[in-house]
Amino acid sequence: MNSVPKISIRGLKKHFGPKKVLDGLDLDVAVGESVVVIGGSGTGKSVLLKCILGLLEADDGSIKIDGQEVVGMSVNEREKVNRKFGMLFQSAALFDSLSVWENVAFGLIQGQKMPRKQAKEIAVQNLAQVGLTREVGELSPAELSGGMRKRVGLARAIATTPEIIFFDEPTTGLDPIMSDVIDKLIVKCVKELGATGVSITHDMKSARQIAHRIAMLHQGKIIWQGPVAEIDRDPNPYVDQFVHGRAEGPIQMQVRK
Amino acid sequence: MINPLAAIGRIFLHFLGVVGRIAMFTGVSVSHCFRPPWFPSLIGRQMLDIGYYSLPVVGLTALFTGMVLALQSYTGFARFSAEGAVATVVVLSVTRELGPVIAGLMVAGRIGASMAAEIGTMRVTEQIDALTTLSTNPFKYLVAPRLIAGLTMLPLLVVVADIIGVFGGYIVGVYKLGFNPAAYLKRTFDYLEFMDVFSGLVKAGAFGFLISLMGCYHGYNSEGGAQGVGRATTNAVVSASILILIFNYAITEIFFATR
Numbered sequence: 001m002n003s004v005p006k007i008s009i010r011g012l013k014k015h016f017g018p019k020k021v022l023d024g025l026d027l028d029v030a031v032g033e034s035v036v037v038i039g040g041s042g043t044g045k046s047v048l049l050k051c052i053l054g055l056l057e058a059d060d061g062s063i064k065i066d067g068q069e070v071v072g073m074s075v076n077e078r079e080k081v082n083r084k085f086g087m088l089f090q091s092a093a094l095f096d097s098l099s100v101w102e103n104v105a106f107g108l109i110q111g112q113k114m115p116r117k118q119a120k121e122i123a124v125q126n127l128a129q130v131g132l133t134r135e136v137g138e139l140s141p142a143e144l145s146g147g148m149r150k151r152v153g154l155a156r157a158i159a160t161t162p163e164i165i166f167f168d169e170p171t172t173g174l175d176p177i178m179s180d181v182i183d184k185l186i187v188k189c190v191k192e193l194g195a196t197g198v199s200i201t202h203d204m205k206s207a208r209q210i211a212h213r214i215a216m217l218h219q220g221k222i223i224w225q226g227p228v229a230e231i232d233r234d235p236n237p238y239v240d241q242f243v244h245g246r247a248e249g250p251i252q253m254q255v256r257k
Numbered sequence: 258m259i260n261p262l263a264a265i266g267r268i269f270l271h272f273l274g275v276v277g278r279i280a281m282f283t284g285v286s287v288s289h290c291f292r293p294p295w296f297p298s299l300i301g302r303q304m305l306d307i308g309y310y311s312l313p314v315v316g317l318t319a320l321f322t323g324m325v326l327a328l329q330s331y332t333g334f335a336r337f338s339a340e341g342a343v344a345t346v347v348v349l350s351v352t353r354e355l356g357p358v359i360a361g362l363m364v365a366g367r368i369g370a371s372m373a374a375e376i377g378t379m380r381v382t383e384q385i386d387a388l389t390t391l392s393t394n395p396f397k398y399l400v401a402p403r404l405i406a407g408l409t410m411l412p413l414l415v416v417v418a419d420i421i422g423v424f425g426g427y428i429v430g431v432y433k434l435g436f437n438p439a440a441y442l443k444r445t446f447d448y449l450e451f452m453d454v455f456s457g458l459v460k461a462g463a464f465g466f467l468i469s470l471m472g473c474y475h476g477y478n479s480e481g482g483a484q485g486v487g488r489a490t491t492n493a494v495v496s497a498s499i500l501i502l503i504f505n506y507a508i509t510e511i512f513f514a515t516r
Contacts, residue, residue, distance in 0.1 A: 050386070053386075053389070053390060054389070055386050055389060055390075075394075079392055079394065082390060082392055083392050085390055087387070087390040089383045089386070089387055090383070093382055093383035095379075095384055095387070096384075107393075110391065110392070110393045110398070112392075156391075160391070160392075
């Protein structure tokens, strides 16, 4: 394994008003590793991803991508670092003003200045990788079902051959079969690209399929992390409660945000 | 006794905060207007939307404004036998004042609302975040084309509105009030100066910029789902309309000094 982690987070803090969402979070992700961050709704999983992506500015702490500090980086440099990233959004976040293939090719055409024709060929290949035909590429995102939108979102995330891919609740809102399809596609795509993956989810079945390693986020900190196999034997009461989905336990559901 | 004062202070601080945020948003947006890459196809699409598709609405309002202006000023001037001034009053009012303001307000309703709704929806469905992750700056891709299109297309719209407005006055003057057509036209152009039209076009450019800016600002900062987008749309139209009227006075004041 490479000595410099792909992503290295130390003491990350982020608050919104009086609410501390991330409170000194530490996490390392090695090159080629797939880490799944689990945690209840509203525990700051999305905020963590957005801080790494630079969509939100961290209050304090350090985030290093390939050993390069990105907290407090200038906008221009940030854009360069962001080329390493791909992201599958929870709601897929497809651009509804563009056709499906233009969505997939967006990063190639706008980010890498590739000619449209060439980009379209790559987009069609990416669509094929997620099991969609060339004809689907001509549709508008509004005509797609939820599962298809997720697939297109995945095709768009991998189109620019990113080094790091983020998955924001990839299976939320899908039926069990489609969830399984998406999970398998994620594993396949990450493997083929040799990319590093960071996913956030509260779907344990999905987490077990995607992850090499699982980290649990609770009250702004990573309270447990370890290989997938260990999650069922670990005596940590927090993890145990979450994995088995019990209402009773040390984790109290916060009603207010 | 402290509470009312505290409330005033809070409102004032909130107001300053908003002004600061808008100023920063404007600064970033404008700087992106001048730095490559530009998106000609996006600018073109916005220009078409603002300039071409607003023509019917703006043309129709300008026509009736010119017509009613002729009718009203005739009523007034007839009381001291100055009916001859109708043509001059119509052309000066339309070019200096009503053309830009009416076109501005109509476009604010049409375009400001649609910009806020579109960008607001993109915000709440994470499409703006998606732009960033695809190495595309949302200011460059979404805001700059709209600002450029607003700034350039509104003066063109106002040229059309001016012509149609004066034409509306002509129709009423000639066919209803019985002016001689040639005399009416001569009166129209004899007293018209370059500055009259020019000041109107400067206003139009400023209004176009403000409409796009408010549409983008409120859309970009919308939050909280469908309700938030609705709020952003309302705020965009209301704030653009108010700013148009304020800037209308300010620009008039500046040109008034130079006549």
